[in-house]
Amino acid sequence: MTSLDFHKLCPLAYCLVLFIQLLSPPSCSAFASATSTTEAEALLKWKATFQNHTPPCFWTGISCNVVGSLKSVPSPNSSPLIFLTIGSAIGNLKPLVDLELSHNQLNGSIPTSLGQLTNLSTLYLGSNNLSGTIPKEIGNLKSLVDLELSYNQLIGSIPTSLGQLTNLSTLYLFRNNLSGTVPKAIKNLKSLVDLEFNNLFGTIPKEIGNLKSLVDLELSHNQLNGSIPTSLGQLTNISTLYLGSNNLSGTIPKEIGNLKSLVNLELSYN
Numbered sequence: 025m026t027s028l029d030f031h032k033l034c035p036l037a038y039c040l041v042l043f044i045q046l047l048s049p050p051s052c053s054a055f056a057s058a059t060s061t062t063e064a065e066a067l068l069k070w071k072a073t074f075q076n077h078t079p080p081c082f083w084t085g086i087s088c089n090v091v092g093s094l095k096s097v098p099s100p101n102s103s104p105l106i107f108l109t110i111g112s113a114i115g116n117l118k119p120l121v122d123l124e125l126s127h128n129q130l131n132g133s134i135p136t137s138l139g140q141l142t143n144l145s146t147l148y149l150g151s152n153n154l155s156g157t158i159p160k161e162i163g164n165l166k167s168l169v170d171l172e173l174s175y176n177q178l179i180g181s182i183p184t185s186l187g188q189l190t191n192l193s194t195l196y197l198f199r200n201n202l203s204g205t206v207p208k209a210i211k212n213l214k215s216l217v218d219l220e221f222n223n224l225f226g227t228i229p230k231e232i233g234n235l236k237s238l239v240d241l242e243l244s245h246n247q248l249n250g251s252i253p254t255s256l257g258q259l260t261n262i263s264t265l266y267l268g269s270n271n272l273s274g275t276i277p278k279e280i281g282n283l284k285s286l287v288n289l290e291l292s293y294n
């Protein structure tokens with residue numbers, strides 16, 4: 025039995041429940057041989073980090089019933105569900121497509137091994153208590169479409185490796201403590217860039233004008249300076265443009281007048 029066969033018979037999330045329960049699954053005959061796979065070991069290691077907590081698939085607000093998906097999104101009024109550090113073993117959960125663990129109390133840093141989850145399409149780790157830097161290995165997640173790391177305590181600069189993510193559509197990094205410049209390398213984003221409430225400095229790269237499909241660009245509450253690039257006039261689908269509370273100077277380019285889809289424009293406090 026190869027590990028590929030195993031995944032056909034036993035979707036990751038289903039097996040996650042089973043591994044955590046440590047029960048022999050009635051409909052998953054591959055279970056016994058599967059325990060030797062690296063995925064199985066990773067799950068067991070991860071389980072060990074839960075210590076006395078209830079296994080995640082049985083928590084209110086968690087869903088493990090979608091193939092390749094691990095989600096925990098507590099309702100706003102419930103208390104956070106997960107109190108732990110993401111171990112480097114998570115890098116062995118290679119079939120994961122969705123990893124959604126926002127609104128918990130994850131702390132410690134984002135492990136570089138996350139860059140091994142190359143099938144990941146959604147990565148939501150927002151509203152936790154993550155610290156340290158954004159690992160450049162996130163640039164290895166070639167299938168990534170949605171990246172949300174907002175409301176944490178991340179520091180350091182935005183890795184230029186994000187420029188390798190050709191399918192990235194949304195990037196939420198707001199409300200961290202990121203510094204450095206807005207990377208020119210972010211050239212593929214299709215829908216939304218929200219970098220508000222950080223400590224980004226330097227100028228707004230004129231290359232942002234190449235993100236033709238962008239609908240929402242939010243760079244407020246940073247320390248960006250220099251002038252507003254005229255290239256922003258090329259963002260013809262943009263509906264929200266927030267550049268307020270920075271240190272921008274110069275004139276408002278007349279090209280902003282080309283933005284026929286614009287609904288929300290904020291340039292105050294500059």
Ligand SMILES: *[C@@H]1O[C@H](CO)[C@@H](O)[C@H](O)[C@H]1NC(C)=O
Nearest residue numbers: 028031117118119120142143
């Ligand atoms: C990643 O996705 C591809 C295409 O769906 C699939 O063939 C491959 O087995 C997946 N890799 C893992 C490790 O699950």
Ligand SMILES: *[C@@H]1O[C@H](CO)[C@@H](O)[C@H](O)[C@H]1NC(C)=O
Nearest residue numbers: 107108109130131132133155
């Ligand atoms: C994470 O939080 C736990 C519980 O509050 C604490 O014991 C641990 O030291 C924290 N770890 C880090 C890396 O901040």
Ligand SMILES: *[C@@H]1O[C@H](CO)[C@@H](O)[C@H](O)[C@H]1NC(C)=O
Nearest residue numbers: 128129131152153154155177
């Ligand atoms: C986040 O971590 C900081 C220090 O590491 C701690 O003071 C704070 O209480 C934590 N916040 C939450 C919501 O756990």
Ligand SMILES: *[C@@H]1O[C@H](CO)[C@@H](O)[C@H](O)[C@H]1NC(C)=O
Nearest residue numbers: 143165166167168190191192
């Ligand atoms: C990017 O998206 C396209 C269209 O959805 C898809 O065909 C392609 O496989 C994706 N590329 C990667 C690396 O996931």
Ligand SMILES: *[C@@H]1O[C@H](CO)[C@@H](O)[C@H](O)[C@H]1NC(C)=O
Nearest residue numbers: 177178179200201202203223
């Ligand atoms: C953010 O960084 C600045 C300096 O870079 C520091 O003074 C401040 O305390 C940091 N804030 C948090 C919440 O870590």
Ligand SMILES: *[C@@H]1O[C@H](CO)[C@@H](O)[C@H](O)[C@H]1NC(C)=O
Nearest residue numbers: 214235236237238260261262
């Ligand atoms: C702009 O939006 C329209 C309508 O949603 C869409 O058809 C078009 O492809 C978009 N243009 C770009 C450059 O993404």
Ligand SMILES: *[C@@H]1O[C@H](CO)[C@@H](O)[C@H](O)[C@H]1NC(C)=O
Nearest residue numbers: 225226227248249250251273
């Ligand atoms: C922007 O600020 C940096 C320091 O962060 C400074 O070196 C640079 O000259 C400023 N540029 C403009 C155009 O004001």
Ligand SMILES: *[C@@H]1O[C@H](CO)[C@@H](O)[C@H](O)[C@H]1NC(C)=O
Nearest residue numbers: 246247248249270271272273
């Ligand atoms: C904004 O720019 C002015 C003039 O260049 C400078 O004196 C000031 O310190 C800057 N403010 C911030 C918050 O960077």
